Amino acid sequence: xxxxxxxxxxxxxxxxxxxxxxxxxxxxxxxxxxxxxxxxxxxxxxxxxxxxxxxxxxxxxxxxxxxxxxxxxxxxxxxxxxxxxxxxxxxxxxxxxxxxxxxxxxxxxxxxxxxxxxxxxxxxxx
Numbered sequence: 001x002x003x004x005x006x007x008x009x010x011x012x013x014x015x016x017x018x019x020x021x022x023x024x025x026x027x028x029x030x031x032x033x034x035x036x037x038x039x040x041x042x043x044x045x046x047x048x049x050x051x052x053x054x055x056x057x058x059x060x061x062x063x064x065x066x067x068x069x070x071x072x073x074x075x076x077x078x079x080x081x082x083x084x085x086x087x088x089x090x091x092x093x094x095x096x097x098x099x100x101x102x103x104x105x106x107x108x109x110x111x112x113x114x115x116x117x118x119x120x121x122x123x124x125x126x
Contacts, residue, residue: 002026002115004034004098009120012088020083020120022098029074030054033101034081035111036072038094038122048096049083050105061105065091088124095119 008020022034035050049072052059060072071084081098097120099113 002100004100004115004117006096006098006117006120009096009122011123011125013126014088014090014124016088016124017084017086018088018122020085020096020098020122022081022083022117024079024081024100027100029079029081030076033103033105033111034072034074035099035101035105035108035113036081036083036096037099038092038096040091040094043094045097047108047111050101050108050111051081052101052105056104059105061108063108085122088122090124093122093124095121 003025005023031053033052036048037045038048039045048063050061051072051074069087074081098117100115101111103112
């Protein structure tokens, strides 16, 4: 059964860090990209970051709002993709989702996705 499970969300103060995990099962992670999205209350969902599959060189892409603060990485042996989030800001508060990406990560606003996780809440508050 194909599944993506996010974890690692929580409450953190501004300037703090969190590491989100996206654990994949039911398929070979190496063959696919994984994207992270987020959705804040009352706002549209936005692409945060993406890492492509090995056939595309494992290239990464980031939204301008998180460049320099977030880092996406993958551990194919553990079938897990991580999103390290540093220097968190109030506006990073959202539910974060990972999604399987069977294509290029070149344009975050148009990355193809086919399976999604259930999401994990990230709250940045003082």
